[in-house]
Amino acid sequence: MAFLEHKVPPVLVLLVCALLMWLMPQSELAGSTARLFRWSLAVGFIVLAGVLGVVALAQFHRAKTSENPLRPQRATTLVKSGIYKISRNPMYTGLVCMLFAWAAYLWSFMSLLGVPLFIVYMTQFQIKPEERILEALFGEDYIAYKAKVRRWI
Numbered sequence: 542m543a544f545l546e547h548k549v550p551p552v553l554v555l556l557v558c559a560l561l562m563w564l565m566p567q568s569e570l571a572g573s574t575a576r577l578f579r580w581s582l583a584v585g586f587i588v589l590a591g592v593l594g595v596v597a598l599a600q601f602h603r604a605k606t607s608e609n610p611l612r613p614q615r616a617t618t619l620v621k622s623g624i625y626k627i628s629r630n631p632m633y634t635g636l637v638c639m640l641f642a643w644a645a646y647l648w649s650f651m652s653l654l655g656v657p658l659f660i661v662y663m664t665q666f667q668i669k670p671e672e673r674i675l676e677a678l679f680g681e682d683y684i685a686y687k688a689k690v691r692r693w694i
Contacts (some may be wrong), residue, residue, distance in 0.1 A: 562655035588644035593635035
């Protein structure tokens, strides 16, 4: 399955998972309180996703390194500050938050299955191969960083 490594853009994986979530059996909770709660939850996750994505991208731009997830070998700088002290993959974590927002909007327990599907796929075919490349590029510095900072959160 190595042929899938760094071949599918993370946003496309997100869209496929979101579509699968939408196709899951839906349930509707009655009442405006439930509707207000799910919308509030969805908006909260979208805001969190936006903050994570913007802050993480800004740090990459400031470091003048590649943010292309399909070409991690183009990285010129190992970003370890700011949000990257909390998560090695805040952009992907932001995408997970988007899926949680979608699940809140759909308000279906079954739709939550899209979240672990995304996480497993991204870990296997994007993050682990990316980690091998970054380790080859940055050596001990990246190994030490991996030991201190979690992959997701």
